[in-house]
Amino acid sequence: MEQEYYSKKIEKIFQFKLNKNQSREIQRLIYEIIKRDSLSLKEIEERIKKELKDKKPQAKDLFRHIKNILINLRFPESSVQTNIDTQQIFLDKIRKPQEITYHPQKEFSPKRIIVEKEVEKSYLVERAKEKYPQINLEIIDYYSLFLKKYKLTPYNLKQPILFIVKERWDFIKPCPCTKAHLSCGYWIFNLGFGCPFDCSYCYLQQYQNFPGIILPSNLEDFFRKFEDFLKKIKRPIRIGTGEFCDSLALDDLTLYSQKLINFFASKPVLFELKTKSKKIENLLKIKPSKNIIISWSLTPQRIIDSEERATSFLQERFNSAKVTQKCGYKIAFHFDPIIYYSGWEEDYKELIDKLYSEVNPPFAWISLGTLRFNRELKSIIERRFPQSKIVYGELFIGKDKKLRYPEFMRIKIYKKMITWIRKFDRKTPIYLCMESDKIWEKTLFKVKNSKEIEDYLIKNNV
Ligand code: SF4
Known part of the structure; x- marks a missing residue:
């Protein structure tokens, strides 16, 4: 699935291994930023790299820092206005869109x-x-x-x-x-x-x-x-x-x-x-x-x-x-x-x-x-x-x-x-x-x- 590529790519660039939950969270955040803001993965990578450069985190803190950067990108207004409680963010598994979904016609006509x-x-x-x-x-x-x-x-x-x-x-x-x-x-x-x-x-x-x-x-x-x-x-x-x-x-x-x-x-x-x-x-x-x-x-x-x-x-x-x-x-x-x-x-x-x-x-x-x-x-x-x-x-x-x-x-x-x-x-x-x-x-x-x-x-x- 394309979204798995997001977390793999993050692992590759920043040279660390994500566990299953971390991987799901990173995939979800990147997926939603891309869907909403039409950013490319490359642009997101650049943002992460730029911010990490200033912070210079230790390897053990890398996931937390990357996640925070993504949260700020995903919730731009809230991250300025409030301290975001990460427990209140819903980062569920991404599921494929349904290929065949029935949608009703404008004028209802029963079959x-x-x-x-x-x-x-x-x-x-x-x-x-x-x-x-x-x-x-x-x-x-x-x-x-x-x-x-x-x-x-x-x-x-x-x-x-x-x-x-x-x-x-x-x-x-x-x-x-x-x-x-x-x-x-x-x-x-x-x-x-x-x-x-x-x-x-x-x-x-x-x-x-x-x-x-x-x-x-x-x-x-x-x-x-x-x-x-x-x-x-x-x-x-x-x-x-x-x-x-x-x-x-x-x-x-x-x-x-x-x-x-x-x-x-x-x-x-x-x-x-x-x-x-x-x-x-x-x-x-x-x-x-x-x-x-x-x-x-x-x-x-x-x-x-x-x-x-x-x-x-x-x-x-x-x-x-x-x-x-x-x-x-x-x-x-x-x-x-x-x-x-x-x-x-x-x-x-x-x-x-x-x-x-x-x-x-x-x-x-x-x-x-x-x-x-x-x-x-x-x-x-x-x-x-x-x-x-x-x-x-x-x-x-x-x-x-x-x-x-x-x-x-x-x-x-x-x-x-x-x-x-x-x-x-x-x-x-x-x-x-x-x-x-x-x-x-x-x-x-x-x-x-x-x-x-x-x-x-x-x-x-x-
Ligand atoms: S109009 Fe019908 S489909 Fe739309 S929210 Fe109301 S009950 Fe649901």
């Missing part, structure tokens, strides 16, 4: 539709038959039987297969947020799993244990469960679909939006549909309600092009938001994940300027969240999206064991984003997704706990 027998007569199956008359539905007892025969890898999980099922267990759950950070008290209405879009950073790639998309058709069971749940919680909450799917991406098939809005309009909750799509036609056919929020994830078009395959263009998202707002819905926006790269400031500032030239504040809320992901996802991203460079940002293992930008960088990002937003809009509540109390205090205001965040977002919308 197979698998239906659980119990919901064979449901409205969703009827709609699927109408929309895709060329496909013979496969009726089975439980979709899990299909999975027993299917060999799933991260590289075939985005297959164009639709499962229409009866959901039996997971109807409503609290958003798991992340360890050692503040949650916002959000609840998930677990309607659907899997997504026709294909974002490089999507955490579903790690958790999805089936190919394709699961769509439940027993909405009446969801609604019944919700009525029971509401009796227990006795307070207003924020709840939405969109955690394990995109809320509107398949709405032309599912009609979920209309059914959900009609149900939730009379409930004491703020119900959100979150999307990267332009599909709002169904929303326009029904009466909006002030507790229904339609929200869009926003990112510069450059990031949509490189990281958010098959999603709607930025301008299409704005156009849909504009029409939805005019129709009387409350709208909201999520800048999440915010990706830090050379030129991010110009792009994100322009994005915010554009937002406020397209739609009128105040909005129900705006969330901000910087790129973060589990370590295991890194190799999936590298293998499914070999062109993506997002994993080569200055990411360190955080308190929740996820890879994140360091605190100084997150504070800088949030402060700038908040200033750009507040230039146009003093009223919309802004919140941070999966952040610590320290970052809240340094960028927005001091919060003691998640309940305060929940109250702040609800109070501003009732």
